[in-house]
Amino acid sequence: MTATEQFIVEDGPYALWSPARIEDMQANIWSGKVGTVLVSETETFRVWHISIAPGERLPFHRHVLDYFWTVLSNGRARSHYEGGAVRETTYCAGDTRHFSFAPGEHMVHDLENVGDETLVFVTVEMKAGKNAPLAL
Template sequence: MNTERTLGDVATKLVMENERVRIWEMRLDPGERSDLHRHDHDYVLVQVTGDRITGEFEPDTAGEFSGSVEGEVVPGQAMFISRGGIETAVNTGTEPYYEILIELKD
């Protein structure tokens, strides 16, 4: 049995990076899934547009969430999330989803 998995980026486009932060955009059309990814840094997520988003967490995730977590998108809402999550984001809504994700490197 092959237990190796391929991890992708934490979002769809790297916007900016310096020694302290890495800023990403995440854009998902309705029904679209992100790459499976691991959050190696604490981060701030800011929702911009969309209506529903789901995080599907791997059994060995080390973050604060587990299983499948679905929520309503609240444009402008900012959330601090601790490192360790291994997940796939899924746009379970009917509108395009867009967020800004800011990884804190120190």
């Protein structure tokens, strides 16, 4: 985060967020750790496992690389996004979603398990894209 960036809490997109969530976003806004465990990395790919028990969350992180995830379990999650949006998603085992980023584009969000079962994902990032990989 640069010195000119700030988060307005009293009024605006983050007004309903807890102070702890805002602090987590500020602390991790440049984090390239998009999963729980990095299980493989080559010159062209990073493969992550994500396992989040009910009530747990994956901290904020920044996506800059084209990637896809596949969920291996059924469940529900809530994500908070840079800019203030909050979205809930219901997952079915096998669901897969692909993301692509233009030069300079990114997405910052967290992932909180709001369901009753452990959420398990595999996420694959393509390092040979339009943006340089973030340091881990």
